[in-house]
Amino acid sequence: MRPYVILNAAMSLDGKIATKLGDSELSSPEDWERVHRLRCTVDAIMIGVNTLLVDDPKLTTKCPRPPLKIVVDSLARTPPTARLLTHRGEGKVLIAVGGEAPAYRVEALRRAGAEVFKAGRKRRVNLKILMAEIWRRGVKRPLVEGGGNLNWSLISEGLVDEVQVALTPVILGGRNAVSLVEGEGFGKVDEAQRLELLSVERVGFNLLLKFKCLR
Numbered sequence: 001m002r003p004y005v006i007l008n009a010a011m012s013l014d015g016k017i018a019t020k021l022g023d024s025e026l027s028s029p030e031d032w033e034r035v036h037r038l039r040c041t042v043d044a045i046m047i048g049v050n051t052l053l054v055d056d057p058k059l060t061t062k063c064p065r066p067p068l069k070i071v072v073d074s075l076a077r078t079p080p081t082a083r084l085l086t087h088r089g090e091g092k093v094l095i096a097v098g099g100e101a102p103a104y105r106v107e108a109l110r111r112a113g114a115e116v117f118k119a120g121r122k123r124r125v126n127l128k129i130l131m132a133e134i135w136r137r138g139v140k141r142p143l144v145e146g147g148g149n150l151n152w153s154l155i156s157e158g159l160v161d162e163v164q165v166a167l168t169p170v171i172l173g174g175r176n177a178v179s180l181v182e183g184e185g186f187g188k189v190d191e192a193q194r195l196e197l198l199s200v201e202r203v204g205f206n207l208l209l210k211f212k213c214l215r
């Protein structure tokens with residue numbers, strides 16, 4: 001058994017989730033409100049370590065039951081001073097590391113109040129092991145909030161069930177600007193993750209598209 005995984009992002013018309021300089025402010029105020037409401041319907045919010053290092057998000061919510069915050073961080077590079085940890089008034093923080101995370105960094109994160117979970121023996125976090133572990137802990141519905149490399153791993157491993165994209169009417173360009181999905185990519189359209197459109201809605205200046213992932 002594994003959780004029902006929702007992937008959410010704000011994306012430019014050309015598929016970027018940040019500019020070449022890492023600016024990812026793509027949501028309208030109305031879309032931010034939607035994201036805050038969505039966060040209260042899930043048990044956990046998951047991000048990749050690069051998103052943490054670039055944005056230093058607090059991932060705050062005003063939910064009666066604050067979701068668990070999960071950072072996918074093979075080498076425990078999350079700084080103990082990250083706002084996720086220092087603004088920990090609500091909700092626990094779980095750092096998922098790989099088999100080669102240095103013990104001193106793991107210890108520093110534990111001292112900063114995070115729980116550290118070793119997901120597999122390899123260098124990279126094993127996402128299937130992580131999903132099984134959070135399911136065991138009662139996380140049935142996590143929300144993934146990027147970035148592009150984490151999105152690719154989850155999608156290519158068939159671990160995403162629903163995609164919500166707030167399309168922003170801007171074109172960012174830039175070969176080094178992060179796209180919704182990075183990684184190696186599929187070789188053939190036949191191999192791609194197929195989706196079915198569930199709804200289309202205008203949310204402020206964003207166009208919110210919801211899809212379910214087909215198997």
Ligand SMILES: NC(=O)c1ccc[n+]([C@@H]2O[C@H](COP(=O)([O-])OP(=O)(O)OC[C@H]3O[C@@H](n4cnc5c(N)ncnc54)[C@H](OP(=O)(O)O)[C@@H]3O)[C@@H](O)[C@H]2O)c1
Nearest residue numbers: 009010017018024048050051074125146147148149150153
């Ligand atoms: N517009 C939006 O909605 C939105 C949302 C989120 C993020 N963003 C933007 O996206 C950018 C960051 O995206 P990103 O693609 O560079 O990074 P990311 O997906 O946030 O993080 C990727 C990192 O996660 C770690 N990781 C550990 N295990 C992994 C696994 N199994 N698969 C994939 N990654 C794994 C890897 O680092 P290690 O090998 O060191 O572990 C990897 O480099 C930022 O600019 C941020 O602002 C935008």
